[in-house]
Amino acid sequence: MPADDMMQSLLKAAESAGDGLPPVEKWNPEHCGTMDLVIRRDGSWWHEGRRITRDRLVKLFARILRKDDDGVHYLVTPVEKQAVTVETAPFVAVRVDRAAENGEPVLVFTTNVGDVVAAGPDHPIRVETDPETGEPEPFILIRGRLEALINRPAFYELVENADIREERGRKTLFVRSKGVDFKLGEAE
Incomplete structure (x- = not known):
């Protein structure tokens, strides 16, 4: 792929960022607790002390992650909201x-x-x-x-x-x- 075509492809991807993501900002379930999930400074995701090595699972969780006004990060579905720990940024x-x-x-x-x-x-x-x-x-x-x-x-x-x-x-x-x-x- 020529460099100009690649740059145009990147720009198009950036413009469509967020397309197809679930509407987590619109979901307002009750807070259900805290999940033993830590997103470390290096971007790795850890559950109950073990690193999540399946990229597809991390990407799935990343799609339902949000940060609320209270400064807490949550995994959110239409019926559940679990707080997670983020060391620096998700x-x-x-x-x-x-x-x-x-x-x-x-x-x-x-x-x-x-x-x-x-x-x-x-x-x-x-x-x-x-x-x-x-x-x-x-x-x-x-x-x-x-x-x-x-x-x-x-x-x-x-x-x-x-x-x-x-x-x-x-x-x-x-x-x-x-x-x-x-x-x-x-x-x-």
């Missing part, structure tokens, strides 16, 4: 591709569970900085209130292609996607 953005749409740059992210989203107004990038270590922790909004932690290689690629601008007397890194500028942090 997903990991494992890849970023650069494309263009109407002359504007577009950053297309792919997650460990196969979600594809284009950073922009509906899918903002945010970076938190650890106050003690100064280490950046970058995220992108995937759907609802669910974010993906941007993995180190993808973040380094963003930094490598970032623009440096002056902001309040400091050199700052920015990336642009779908007409929105996202601040990555200070340049050293």
Whole structure:
């Protein structure tokens, strides 16, 4: 597949992100308890202390996951709602591709569970900085209130292609996607 065709395919996948997902935001069952399920920082899913190794099962659970106003992540069906533990973010953005749409740059992210989203107004990038270590922790909004932690290689690629601008007397890194500028942090 030629590179331009591949980029158009990625953009199309990002535009249709969320198509075919169950309407978990509309389901309002009673809270039924807490499930012994942990989504670790590295994107692995663990049930009762054992890693879930079946990708199809993880992807199924990812489809019925939501984060409510209370900040808790839940697996939700029309009749049941189980709280789960998320260490950092439920997903990991494992890849970023650069494309263009109407002359504007577009950053297309792919997650460990196969979600594809284009950073922009509906899918903002945010970076938190650890106050003690100064280490950046970058995220992108995937759907609802669910974010993906941007993995180190993808973040380094963003930094490598970032623009440096002056902001309040400091050199700052920015990336642009779908007409929105996202601040990555200070340049050293």
